[in-house]
Amino acid sequence: MFQNKKTSIIILTYNNINYNQICLESIRKYTTLGTYEIIIVDNNSSDGTREWLKEQTDIKLILNDENLGFPKGCNLGINAAEKDNDILVLNNDTKATPRWLDNLKACLYSNEKIGAVAAITNNCSNYQAINVPYTDIEDMIDFADKNNISNSEMWEEKSRLVAFCMLIKREVINKVGTFDERFTPGNFEDDDLCMRIVDAGYKLMVCNDSFIHHFGSTSFKSDYAKFNNILKTNAHKFEEKWGFNSNSESLLKFDIINRINEPIEKKLNILEFNCGLGSTLLKLKYMYPNAMLYGIEPNRNVAKISEKIIETITQDFEENYTMNFKESKINFFDYIIIGNKLQFSKDPWKLLTELKKYLKPDGYIIATIPNLMHYSVIKGLLKGTFIYNHDSILNPKCTKFFTLPDIQKIFEECGYINPYIFHYSREISQEDNNFLDQICDIVGSNMKGFFMSYQYVAKFQNNTFIDTQT
Incomplete structure (x- = not known):
């Protein structure tokens, strides 16, 4: 005892x-x-x-x-x-x-x-x-x-x-x-x-x-x-x-966690790309005790630890668009968290399309995407800088960039429905607000919100469930 x-x-x-x-x-x-x-x-x-x-x-x-x-x-x-x-x-x-x-x-x-x-x-x-x-x-x-x-x-x-x-x-x-x-x-x-x-x-x-x-x-x-x-x-x-x-590698991604709202007792299968040490997944497990956790982590040093906590694979999904887990994961996941993977993808359209077969018919995909239209990016461009500005919201290693209409379009083209897109913004200085007002004098005041959001969290549903009902 x-x-x-x-x-x-x-x-x-x-x-x-x-x-x-x-x-x-x-x-x-x-x-x-x-x-x-x-x-x-x-x-x-x-x-x-x-x-x-x-x-x-x-x-x-x-x-x-x-x-x-x-x-x-x-x-x-x-x-x-x-x-x-x-x-x-x-x-x-x-x-x-x-x-x-x-x-x-x-x-x-x-x-x-x-x-x-x-x-x-x-x-x-x-x-x-x-x-x-x-x-x-x-x-x-x-x-x-x-x-x-x-x-x-x-x-x-x-x-x-x-x-x-x-x-x-x-x-x-x-x-x-x-x-x-x-x-x-x-x-x-x-x-x-x-x-x-x-x-x-x-x-x-x-x-x-x-x-x-x-x-x-x-x-x-x-x-x-x-x-x-x-x-x-x-x-x-x-x-x-x-x-x-x-x-x-142990940061909690609350912008992701807060986008999952399910009955506490529900049995969920959740996959996270770039899962790190599994901290976000473990928080979801605490919230949903019956959840089963899976991760893809490309850093083998990190994966060596995370695989002791959750089932983890290290492969690059975009090499052949397969998942080498112990058992097949076709039509398996309630949620696939891809985080910022769209920005680093060699082909975002193919990535989103191939992931659909691993989702349950009514499963969700969640992505975090910086806003190319954020006023800080526009301001930097006008001053001659882009992603190499150390204050930029954009990662210098990104190969793809998106605005809000781009996000809506790419998910719809890949067969996803029921969009939930959450906007994240911060307080801005008077100087930046004056700058925004000048931009909106050109493009229209209704566009101000597009420049205010520094990041979007996009949650879309697989449409297979809807297709099987028609």
Whole structure:
């Protein structure tokens, strides 16, 4: 039983004594006695933290004579942990809440394939932060107490986790190792560990039923320039090791996600081109638990990880317009998400036509398409620049470009119906608005909307369903 499994809570400290005190006091208050040990690794604090830590009788304390950074410090803590304990890495600028650890453990041990889990919070990247109703930390506990009711329907699979509060099975640590110290002083070491966990065949989960408060990156706040330099350096180290950028390959495409509206219980078959690490598909799986996920990912380094999460193929569909999944996918998909593939296609008409046979008779295709008529493109052209302007909404590698009428025409010519085209625009400056008014003086004021949209998300339905009814 997971209730009997002990947890070693690893906390690094470097000054910020007030946060350190809040963190430890909250753990003692809201964590079942006897189910955990606390290991503090202090990275040479100078604000009284070390002296205060020496007074604490219920912790294991490691005092470093220099700041070793996050990965090395965590590894010292992990190595000092009881050998059978699971490992929970916790930031010192957090405040624990009722049932926080119990709920994490319930998810972690609900399936032998789950290797690590993480909490949600008010301040975090990787979509692990939620909007909170409280404005005062004193009101936070009431909110967390209501949120932290163990519920398996609130467990969400992810392609990576942020280690501000991350619980890892001991067997996983033993199998994949600890943090890679090349990422010292910190950042991307958690992404790297997550990739190793997934590559070893385990799942990563976010527990939306375990909320803790996170004050947020206190160790780096004093020097943002240094922080940004470390981010860039370690992002490069990660790419050298894995062959891709973990941030860009795990972005959630909400413009796509929001275009799928189905009954929650419906069994959906969803395919995504350029699926990355599968993050968007996993979000759809969380929304539609009976969905089956499939991906096409041309980057073999990315696909090596994503294929452990979803069924993934790496082939270029446009080479022979086939899909080499384990089983035939003819008339199979409810949704095919092609993203920006139209702009890079050698023959968009043939691409759309060939995809129809893989859609169910009433299935949908969804594409994201930048607007060639956006005022910024027109303005750039008038100044002598086009796609090579670094501020352009157009990708320099695009080979095809579309306006709104073009989008409607190409889908209709390829046999799609029931268009849903969603327009995305931003606020513009007064200067740009004056520019638009001058353009509209020439082409007509009714055209202003065509210049305002920087991107369209086009959702069209396969017309085979209609044809079979006639």
